Amino acid sequence: MAAVSLRDVHKSYTPELKVIHGVSMEIEDGEFIVILGPSGCGKSTLLRMVAGLETISAGEIAIGERVVNDLEPKDRDIAMVFQNYALYPHMSVYDNMAYGLRIRGLSREEISVRVKKAADILELGDFLKRKPRALSGGQRQRVAMGRAIVREPQVFLFDEPLSNLDAKLRVQMRGELQALHRRLGTTSLFVTHDQVEAMTLAQRMIVINAGRAEQIGAPLEVYAKPATTFVAGFLGSPPMNLIPREGKLLGIRPEHLEPCAASDALLTIDVDLIEPLGADTVVYGHVGDSESVRVAARLPAHALTREGKLALRYDAANVHWYDPQSGRRIDT
């Protein structure tokens, strides 16, 4: 196991086409880091640079003590789980897991021990002789993880490994991933565009937008204090409301709004959409005359059943302020 350092990492394909604009982060030994961002933000590129599948245009990446910029993937002592699993279709589950070990010249017995152990952890014992095509999506996913585990690498890299699974299986695999990390304690980098995965899995997360790190921190800390309007608008479902006030942007999360008497209203919206979700109801509307400023509020299940004016209040403690130009958080 090892720490990973990203030091002002840049990636450009051509002088005009830059995809990563200087990302720095110190990842501690054994930490589970989630790289979160919308599609096309460069998060996968960042991970592939750590893996050695993409060159590093500028800056440094170090795994443990070694700077790995010029090392081949095989010399970096990492293992990667791909979005499409990338299982070798012509090999059995056993051979898929044993492939990397054979290349590294381990003895037949050692390989057998390691594969059996990984198969036990992942409950793949009954499938070792099968080919990948004879497995379900969840089982293939587990084989892909098994292939990473048997190598006992210093770092695990996950490139959206859960996005090809159905919703139910995804929840289950999320749990298994957490259990696995507790058990092995290997430094892990996990790329996803799914904020639920990020919130539940991460010890710390790094939110990427357009090749820049918007914020680095523990999930709840990032949720509680988004550093930029991008992070505020990306995390949360629905995300934080951003309302222009006094030349600044007032940020307030939908769950921090509550209905009140018209005389106490800090905010009055024209409700035009009601989404009852069972446990609670999300109402959407616009503020005053301006159609462009939309607000969402998460209210108790039966708080509102009709459209029209709705008076809302909030606690001053839950308010965030942002600079409309830079999008940065203003701490008062």
Place this chain on the structure above:
Amino acid sequence: MEKRVVFRSAWLPYLLVAPQLAITVVFFFWPAAQAVWYSFQLQDAFGLKTQFVGLQNFAHLFRDHNYLESFKVTAMFSALVAFFGIAISLLLATMADRVLRGAMAYKTLLIWPYAVAPAIAGVLWAFLFAPSIGIVTYVLKGWGVDWNWIINGDQAMLLVVIASVWKEISYNFLFFLAGLQSIPKSLIEAAAIDGAGPARRFWTIAFPLLSPTTFFLLVVNIVYAFFDTFGVIDATTQGGPGQATNILVYKVYHDGVKAADLGGSSAQSVILMFIVIALTVVQFRFIERKVQY
């Protein structure tokens, strides 16, 4: 879901397939049937008398030293053509797959030889390797190689193999390139992370995944070497020197047209026909099962 067109009238479907059936019957079944019929007969050299002789033509063939020799030559020839045709095109496709800049031009140029007629290809190579005026001959002489395929059987074989392989590489290249491009990139990346170098990645991942393509091409190339190389041979060695490049299909032509042994030539065609049928059966039966992963 199965989509099936249902015709209300009984004769329309037959009418629609009739042109194809007519072509097949007139140009394939009829000549084939005639070949079978002639193979049971013996004609005199001037085509005045014809006599039914049963299987005598076949019996005669298998006692004919020249015919058995031609079998050996054909086996050698098709093995060489298929092996080098596949090996070289696989190498080229693997390299083309890694080319990033100007990939289209590179691929287009590699496909061109396929458009050249076999006879022209043969003439082209025959000129390059001509014992008296060939440029390659000149270079070889400079290296001290005595090159004269007109009197040296092995060199004649080498010449027709080169010409035939050159012609077939383009076709194989296209299939291999398509095959390589259909292998997900992440598989190769996964192997790289697992520690495999480029050669190992190729032999343990790409090559096994290409096996259906390779097997298909193997059959196609053998059929090509058996039949389509007629033009190459006719334009260069004409089966010589001696019997050194007299492959089965050329011998059919030679015995039938030049030596006027219609019965014997027909018997040879019938044997060739069975070889093709066997190859086709092998292809259809095994391509789906054996080589799939």
